[in-house]
Amino acid sequence: MRPLSLPAARRRAADVLRRVTLPSPWSLEDFISGIAAARGRPIVVEPATMSHHAVRATALWVAQPELDLIVVDDTASELYCENATLHELAHMLLGHEGLPVPQQAGAPAQPTEPTRVLHRRHHTDQRELEAETLAYAIWRAAGRRRALTTAHTGSNRLLTSAFEFPGKAHR
């Protein structure tokens, strides 16, 4: 397996960021709508209780035949849910593949395994690094378009720590 490359992940994130349109003012819903329109497939975000004992919010992208389903952990705060959703959207924007539909036909995505384990098994670590780097880049760019609310003020440090890779990957 090739070693992880943060510079490569940053280059890919910058490339994608140049070609996506970020809503101004920032709106996650509008951002999702834009990506769905560009992909020509609906994106449905479905809250579900996935991680009673997980430290961080998780989400999962399940590629269904007619739509892309993002299952997001509803036990997390709104900001963490947004981060987890951005991570899954980043996988889409990077051209990665979603998890295939679970075996039981028609069954909603209810992962019995910890989501991150499922996720990791599906994507290589380099793809995880790319997705997290891009999610962070989108979040930072979106922040400039966010109305400065009291909820946002002072939360930067906290939310930055919600991203798995950029904070830990010191040069």
Ligand SMILES: [Zn+2]
């Ligand atoms: Zn991922």
